[in-house]
Amino acid sequence: MNKSIAVIGGGASGITSALELANSGFRVYLIEREAAIGGQAASFCCKATDICTKCSVCLIPEKLNEVAVHPKISVLTDSTVAGLSGKAGDFEVEVLRKPQYIALERCVACGMCAGVCPTEPKASRSPSPDAVPYCYVIDETRCLRLRGEKCNLCQGTCPTNAIDFDREPERKELSVSAIIVATGFEVFNAREIGSLGYGRYPNILTGLDLERIFKDQGSLKLPSNGKEARRIAFIQCVGSRNEGHGYCSQVCCKYAMRFARLIKYQNPDTQVTIFYIDLQTAGKGFAEFYDECRGVIRFIRGVPVEILETSGELEVRFENISEGKVERETFDLVTLSVGITPRKDSWSLARVLGINLGDHGFFDTKEPFNSIETNVEGIFLAGTCQGPKDIPDSIAHGVAAAEGAMGVLEKCK
């Protein structure tokens, strides 16, 4: 009975499960769909205002480096699970890996291939600054060579000849004794609510946009004209607690308040308003932060339904429940706190692994209060693929999944 485990998905919970198991002596195959591990959490920004707001984003880079370095973990990027056979203790996982035009173990990320690449924007894309593994990636859609033209400039200049264009997609068989599914979530697509105008007006952003803006530029400017925003609104429960999604995504109130506090800290004379239904302020260390926010941010109970653009400003129509009447207010920036929704492709993975989907579209668990075991023995769930969680809970859930998997292995020893 080989002591190896497959972890599908390299996000916050996936890398945690992989690390816990590897540190306990198991061999781990980490199967990641993208070119680098880290998932959504790796793209989030630190929202501290000199004082930490406990969002746990800074735990991810440390874990990513530990995973990339761990002798017992082999990371398979650009890979997806194509098939599964066998039972608990003796699974055969069929992994399909996209061709690695730039060999990960050879690339030193020196950037010379991008230097000579004729395409604009560059087909040889430099990874995000905190990508792990930190290597260049060739974008098939823009690379001339992969579109059939004759061009191997990058191949010539690469000092460690890591580039090889005739690499084929690989198909690998992994024999493992347990599987942990940690495929994560998708952010709710705010375009689905047309009346909120996301995608039509430039100054309407989602929580995910804010994460990227703060991560890349460090501060918030109006997308339309680059000036400072004077009046900002956060709208809660976009894609959560409505008919299509009968659950609370647990994270939006918290990240909205953290962003609001950060924006207020960076330019104190900005006026920030949060429209909410039920403000979720529970959690370790959040009570004090909530009191601090109460003094600085204006909270209005009642979630707007429609946003229109009038003369460059965004007019928000909402039912101000406290006063009991419909009001209009203008803001120059509106952020939709989008929630957590199940990944669209979890249906196909469920079919491959034979696990059920719950009524909200997340993977289902065997019984209530056992959030890691699925209906198939030996397959476990970790992180937001099982239900909405914030980063600390996802990490804890990753550890729980690892502990569950170890239990199975001890049993079938």
Next chain:
Amino acid sequence: MIIAERKPFEEIKNMIAGYKRILVVGCRTCVTICWAGGEKEVGILSSQLRLQSGRNGNELSILEATVERQCEKEMVTQELGDKVQDIEAILSMGCGVGVQTIAEIYEDKPVFPALNTAFVGMPEREGLWIEMCAACGDCFLDRTGGICPVVRCAKGLLNGPCGGTRRGGKCEIDPEKDCAWVLIYRRLEKQGRLDLMRKYYEAKNYRKVKRPGKIEALEA
């Protein structure tokens, strides 16, 4: 334990003005424990002196040393013996005893104190030291339940609170300070020895204490 505090830098600077080669001497006992004159503080003061001299151009050469205990002649000579030759002045970061011991041994060289020896006390918490004993030479803590009014009562009274005690048992002069006699009363009350509060004690006879004190052990 002796508690001391470093003098303001201005004062130290004026003291050693005019001397080119200076030896800064730390002490590894009491003043290390109260963060005033240990090896670390010697480094910090020496750095400051070098920075100061660097800024206004006069070349000052600083030698650093730390004695095990500055109040022991043998230890001072053992540590400073070879370092003292071409030194013009010694800056001692020991307590008052240390400064005088070094001054006695190396009489030809001026010895300057870098610290103010403050009191005999203990750490209330990390980094905060409070005075507990005035070394008055005639201890009567037995009669006050182990709390010394000479030090902890602002007026050093020997017979009960002065009547100006504020609400909450605070001292009349310093509202943050607890009135020593209220503390004494509560402790004696706990021990059931309140009768001691009724006794009258004459004023202390400070003439009895010969300055400087001298104690000689009988058995050799």
Next chain:
Amino acid sequence: MSMGTDNKIIAFCCEKSAYLAADRAGRMRLYYPDNVRIIRVPCAGRVDALHMLRAFEKGAAGVLVMGCQEGACQHLTGNLRAKERVRYTASLLEEVGMDGARVKMVNLGPDMAQKFVRVVKDMAEKIKER
């Protein structure tokens, strides 16, 4: 002890946050003045007044102590102690007649490359004036 023509800045960087932010600034090719020397320390709490004063003695014009955000220090109080020590060192510098603002405590998250560069540039500006 020369003040050095291109007067140097010593940055004591905590290896869990500021040092990673410095690496990230490099990967994002964010340019900052080249008179900064980064010294890796296990925690901002490891930096002592002695180290900062010695940096000034050796001709540094500015010293930055860069630790984690308050409340996010892996050693709980490392960055708070560092802040205290920087304030103490500033008072030591004032005593000697130097400008206390030459030593500065900075709180950084591991991904705050822009803030790292901004702080370095501010200090470089400040030490140019005098």
Next chain:
Amino acid sequence: MGIFLCDCGGSLKNIDFPKISGDLEKLEDVAFIDISHSLCLEEGEKAITSRILSENINRVVIAACSAELREHKFVRLLEELRFNPSLLSLANIREQCSWTCEGDVTEKATELIRMAIGKARLLQPVERKNVPVNREVLVLGGGFAGMKSALELSRLGIRTTIVERKSTLGGKLKEVEGFYGLETSLKQMLDSMITAIEKDNNIEVLTSAEVTRVRGEVGDFDITIGGGRREFSLSFGAIIFATGYRTEILPQDFELKPGGNIISQLDLVEMLRAPEKLKRRPETIGFVLDVCDENSRLPTLSSLNNVLAVREKLGSEVYVFCKNLKVDSEGAEELYREARNRGVVFLKFDEPPQIYREDGRVTIKAKDVLLGEEVVLLCDLLVAEERALPPEGTKGLSSMLNIGTDSQGFYQDENVHLYPAASARKGVLFVGGCRGNLDLGRALTDIASAVMGSYSLLALGEAVVEVEKVRVDPEKCRACLTCIRACPHGAIQLLRVNTEKEVAQISDLACDGCGVCAAVCPAKAINFEGYSDEQILAEVETIGG
């Protein structure tokens, strides 16, 4: 000393490597300087290996890219070559030098390498050693969390001892009827756990016992346990706190005295367990939330469960007064919708309601935000909100172990590096209610984290430590306790080492390598190998030229 420079495949154009190697060759303690294109790949490693085996050097300086990416590779390579990796000094001439400047940075790169050389000269070897570790774990608290932890650990082959203050196991969940939607009632779950524990010889249970003294460090905690009759001390590798939480209706939160028709959630559960015994079925029941503590999930979760149980068993009218329903737990929103479908009325207030007794019934007056006007409710029974408090012994135990508590008084400082179950001291872990985590779902993941934490620490029965990486020099140490008070991980103790006097002693296993002690020590008695004062000052002094 051997120096390896890496020009990253020739891409670092603004550094003139030959000039650097020319300048540095003059230094007399430099054996050789190699320039390579890619030290991080096999050919680079082969170059290093051949050099180290052929030349007898005692220090290695590598100037390449960021330590975060490559340090582990170099360390592993040196270990294979029997070369102590603590004698390696790195300089980052890519991310922190070449990539941060357009112009020529050869001078800056030279100085960075000189700094690494200055430090390398003073590096001392640090040996690694296996230290025996006690594999037993102490579980404080015999409630659900404590028992589950013990069972999970025993399943992974680790012996545990449960110390329970009361005379029986079971804790808080013994009093709760059940969770809506959970078929097996909690009572059955508890009974099956208690029987499993009795049968399991990996678990020892000490009831009506308490910890009176804790000494020692992770891997060898020396704990004195006092029961009624006698006191004895045992040694453990790790401690898991599962002391739960306490709920109380505090007078300052609720002016009316509980009793009669103002009851707590637990009283309501008692009533529901035997509805037929009630003298008179209460027509309307009122719940009040978010009055005393707006940030706790417990009132919402217990109310939602009990509200559905009331509708099912008593069928009485139910009104819930709340400010912000905390539905951010798994399944909470479903319970809320189920309750609304079952006819429970939820009223939202901004200012807390006024509550007073009137002729045997309770009146609740509150301005409902949704309706926009005042609502007056007369109900037969009012379920008041309880405030969740830390268990009794928290202050005592946390000062005994000098570990922090959070702003609400629960265990575990509010620091993300400790979540979910760790404490500042290695080997001390917290689970469930005692760290403020009051809902069952999250408590289960806490338990798994604590179990995994102690398993990976103790399973092998030994741990690898760096011997005396941080060392106290007994001669210089004045036992002034500054380092003991300053150490955030409680890793320093006052012990009688081989010399006759007591000095500070740093436990290699418990030390987390932050160096705060080395900085605060007034006698400069603590040497942190790798970041000692001399080594840091050596780097600082290179800028002076």
